[in-house]
Amino acid sequence: MPGEPTSQPQYAGFLARGMAMGIDILLIHLLYFCCLCAVAADLWAHSPHWLTLIPTILFCLLLFLLTFPLFVAVYFLALHGWQGQTLGKMFMGLKVVRVDGGEVTPGLAFLRFIGFCLSILPLGLGLFWSIIDREKCAWHDHLAATRVVLK
Numbered sequence: 001m002p003g004e005p006t007s008q009p010q011y012a013g014f015l016a017r018g019m020a021m022g023i024d025i026l027l028i029h030l031l032y033f034c035c036l037c038a039v040a041a042d043l044w045a046h047s048p049h050w051l052t053l054i055p056t057i058l059f060c061l062l063l064f065l066l067t068f069p070l071f072v073a074v075y076f077l078a079l080h081g082w083q084g085q086t087l088g089k090m091f092m093g094l095k096v097v098r099v100d101g102g103e104v105t106p107g108l109a110f111l112r113f114i115g116f117c118l119s120i121l122p123l124g125l126g127l128f129w130s131i132i133d134r135e136k137c138a139w140h141d142h143l144a145a146t147r148v149v150l151k
Contacts, residue, residue, distance in 0.1 A: 009101065011136040012094045012148040014128070023088030024075070032071050036060055076113050081106035089148070099145045108144055115140030 012020075040060045044053065079086045084104045085095045096104050096112070104112070119126025119139040126139030141147060 009097070009147065009149040012092075012150055013136050014131045016092050016094060016150075017127075017130065017136075017138075017148055020086065020088035020092040020094055023091055024086045027087055028072055028075055031075075032064075032068060035071075036064055039063065073113060076116070077106070077109050080104055080112060081109035093151045094148050095151050096146050096148055099147060104146060108146065112140050112144035112146055115143035118143070 040056055043056045043059065076086060080096055081104065083090075083095075084097060089095060096109075098104060098108065115126075116138075119129075130136045130138045130141075135141075135147060137147060
């Protein structure tokens with residue numbers, strides 16, 4: 001209504017964002033480990049001799065090294081682009097929105113993910129930036145013009 005003050009969004013702080021990230025990291029590793037175990041079990045089922053166990057484990061480790069970064073990217077891109085929040089952010093009651101308050105698009109989620117990769121490169125300095133930023137933004141938030149807010 002005219003005359004009523006518009007409420008400013010409440011930005012999520014470093015601790016809440018860090019806890020959400022911790023939950024995401026735990027879930028990503030758990031999900032990926034389950035997928036990797038299913039692949040290993042399937043490979044070993046086709047040749048269950050104990051001598052094939054070592055090559056199977058080595059193959060799964062190689063598979064892990066090659067596909068884990070893709071798995072992480074798909075997790076963040078799909079959830080941020082679809083809901084504006086990962087499972088960790090859902091649990092913590094956080095959401096990523098555009099600066100104007102609108103929904104995050106898949107393209108913006110991609111830009112934010114690239115910015116996140118850049119934020120963690122210099123010893124995570126881009127993430128710690130949110131401690132001193134007035135709007136509690138990390139570097140990837142500034143790059144993609146997004147904010148993490150409390151729902």
